Amino acid sequence: MARLSVNVDHVATIRQARRSQEPDPVTAASLAELGGADGITIHLREDRRHIQDRDAIILRKTIKTKLNLEMAATQEMLKIALELQPDMATLVPEKRQELTTEGGLDIRAARDSLKKFIGTLKEAGIMVNLFIDPEPEQVKAGHRMDVSGVEIHTGRYCDAKNEAMRDGELKRIYNTALLASKLGMAVHAGHGLDYYNIKKVAEIKEIEEFAIGFSIIARSVFVGVEKAVREMKELIR
Numbered sequence: 001m002a003r004l005s006v007n008v009d010h011v012a013t014i015r016q017a018r019r020s021q022e023p024d025p026v027t028a029a030s031l032a033e034l035g036g037a038d039g040i041t042i043h044l045r046e047d048r049r050h051i052q053d054r055d056a057i058i059l060r061k062t063i064k065t066k067l068n069l070e071m072a073a074t075q076e077m078l079k080i081a082l083e084l085q086p087d088m089a090t091l092v093p094e095k096r097q098e099l100t101t102e103g104g105l106d107i108r109a110a111r112d113s114l115k116k117f118i119g120t121l122k123e124a125g126i127m128v129n130l131f132i133d134p135e136p137e138q139v140k141a142g143h144r145m146d147v148s149g150v151e152i153h154t155g156r157y158c159d160a161k162n163e164a165m166r167d168g169e170l171k172r173i174y175n176t177a178l179l180a181s182k183l184g185m186a187v188h189a190g191h192g193l194d195y196y197n198i199k200k201v202a203e204i205k206e207i208e209e210f211a212i213g214f215s216i217i218a219r220s221v222f223v224g225v226e227k228a229v230r231e232m233k234e235l236i237r
């Protein structure tokens with residue numbers, strides 16, 4: 001059964017709306033673990049719109065599962081990651097104007113600087129995944145850079161307007177996952193997954209881990225974090 005890493009950024013988004021102390025993503029992470037989360041994901045963005053440095057530091061000390069830090073490949077974030085020592089770093093593209101991470105990294109375009117960046121993180125004992133669109137070419141480029149694995153962007157699958165488009169996107173995700181798995185890379189997936197669209201991707205056995213945030217936190221408002229996580233775990237199973 002694939003693992004579930006729960007992204008708690010959205011709890012911090014609510015807190016930051018009032019620059020308040022609550023709700024605390026640290027509390028949400030503990031409850032997510034009680035509900036069976038296998039890991040906690042946070043995205044420390046350059047503009048600190050949701051997760052704050054303080055959240056990352058406390059989560060590193062308090063969670064009992066694995067910490068996945070989503071980060072842009074910048075020198076500021078590299079320094080923070082080396083100090084924080086997350087279990088895994090997922091490198092994502094970051095644009096200030098976007099509502100959320102809108103696309104995968106174009107690895108082919110960023111090759112040399114990225115390779116050095118990845119090497120520094122790996123030398124510090126941090127697993128490095130690249131967030132990529134479901135395109136086999138991106139897997140091959142990532143493999144040449146010696147990354148630990150990829151996280152496949154499932155956004156287009158989730159946003160598909162009709163069945164035919166959804167099936168097409170699912171096939172792309174499957175082919176990308178298959179190639180990454182054959183190359184011995186870790187295969188993760190995420191973005192836009194919810195209680196309705198998870199089932200078909202969860203059938204792709206090459207995917208070892210899902211990173212899911214928004215749908216779980218949205219459901220938590222009504223049923224609580226623990227139950228919302230448990231229900232998602234059940235669907236993945």
Ligand code: PXP
Binds near residue numbers: 070
């Ligand atoms: N994976 C990555 C790389 C992301 O940037 C995000 C969004 O922060 C997610 C997974 C989770 O997406 P969602 O909140 O839509 O479940």
